[in-house]
Amino acid sequence: MAAATAAAAPPADSDWKKSLALPPKDARYKTEDVTATKGNSFEDYFLKRELLMGIYEKGFENPSPIQEESIPIALTGRDILARAKNGTGKTAAFCIPVLEKVDTSKNEVQALLLVPTRELALQTSQVAKELGKHMAVEVMVSTGGTSLRDDIVRLGATVHVIVATPGRILDLAQKGVAKLDKCAVCVMDEADKLLSPEFQPVVEQLIGFLSQNRQICLYSATFPVTVKQFKDKFLRKPYIINLMEELTLKGVSQYYAFVEERQKVHCLNTLFAKLSINQSIIFCNSVNRVVVARWMGGDTARMPPAPHIAPPNPHPHIHQAVNVVINFDFPKNSETYLHRVGRSGRFGHLGIAINLITYEDRFNLYKIEQELGTEIKPIPPVIEKGLYCA
Template structure:
């Protein structure tokens, strides 16, 4: 069990001054100067947008919202943490007709945590519209889902396996679903999910709109695009922006020195919140135990935990009940916790895609972040290859790290 004893003043400190907007990176500040009113959205939706704290559209929102409102298919590539979720939820909510008791929009995501987070954004943005949002994921009560489907549902946020099960049982009726959004599309089109996705599409309205959003697009996405998308509008905001705002370092260590090195980082860095990644479930639990023994507050999360436990850890970490989270790659996709300013790869990832998604947990929505990689002798070739593939530089860690690089 993770240790949840975090000082109360730490929790409150997360809710203190927002980060200095002058320190936000241009992947969220370099806009065309549009306002949300420019898209002729319903007044009730605008109320939800402004109450959520959004002031002006980010670049991905500027590119995506007006096109999505026309009903055209979209293939959008943008860095994690730049406002992708609102880029597709705003046009989806705008197009819902609340006078009809039918599922009209569906958002597919690869993990339960992301489903819960995305559904919450939908509910907050659409609270004045009367749009009914349902979230359904594997590992939860099928009976509860069946009961919920007897009431009004306009938007479904789901993981693919569960919603396909409901559709095949004719419990979730998708024939009037005209907008299908796939977030973290690269993961959804991996061999694990793609056959399920293709079956699901056949349950949707033949005149459906399909919108794909991701930070990376492997070749599987190209094949899917050619088969299912009709002249999609391509948005690519990733050139030169892949890891903007995140300062990356490596520390060359022996395996047995890693915990000591981590302890040193904790004592020297000004951490708002950190996520520490390991390459296996066992190492996640062992490291969380070590960190707790060192006297630091620490949670852990991985795919083999009970879903109720995962939900509690995610909720408590997001609410600032703990400073550090040890995680497997379960937690790399789309999880948006703006207080996270430090990511530590306790185990270095095997490929550039995983590295990109892990490091993207810091520097959310244009704020600055820090990534520290603990590199063993066996990792040296992976380090070089990932630098080359991402066109980035991971520098040797200096004796002291300037706080201005990753703190407001």
């Protein structure tokens, strides 16, 4: 695989990924370019025009899978228990229905978004404010470590949505400053952390201050026993969303080849000449790129029969018989990467994923590794067949 690895050689500093300084975090970065698996659009949810304006101005084009699953159910008022990782559009998945349901003619707190940290509270409120910028929805952040007096003053004015950590908002509710009796929606983001021993008693007390006709939506990367116990006690026939249940990177050896754009087709041909491929999928980031990749490939006679070159985000079940996945274009977010490379834990087949990385992809590579808690290694001169062949 000398030709591939020659093109794939990373810069002289072998730890180039670790030395990267990430650019400032863009709030829309996580969901930009996520292609919906069902092909829905935001117009399908009959949202207010002002909310749609905020959604599109923020750069969202189509709903991501967690948004597709969550938004229409949340709009019906049903309780939700959703498993979703960071980087999948989760924040917008609950902010959009919350904003849609707010009645700005009423001077009352109508939604409470609970998060475990001040940093996440600030990030969440920023997303809510940007999405609702044309709606006159008043969003307030309330967390520990800040002035209680400032919060009391702020609550004296109009507040429709509060983004808070549990301890501070419970204190304000117990003092009668934060009036939550008309608050009909409570969202708990990172619910596994909110229901840890540190927070759970506080959260349960808070539930008692909410409207009796309340809707509770839990979003969590994991479902520990505490989440199930809370669900059984407080949620009413919740709708379960678990997009991550069958997708795992376990058993997948992941590599990157550092190439220039013009080297991609040559690298691809070399990979097909050297690897023992049963069935493969080559992913591009757009339909146009698929056409270009096929055209530039020229003579494909050296390739195994019928390699599948796919546009973004096909249904993940297609991976069941695939032992090699190649990202001709590297995805922009972790959710897309997981759907391309992840495989069903039920089948447990081994496989390899090879990512063709350009200089412009380096930040996304580092970010996806961090969000998925995985490592994508430089491609070696020889890949052992035992890693991907039965």
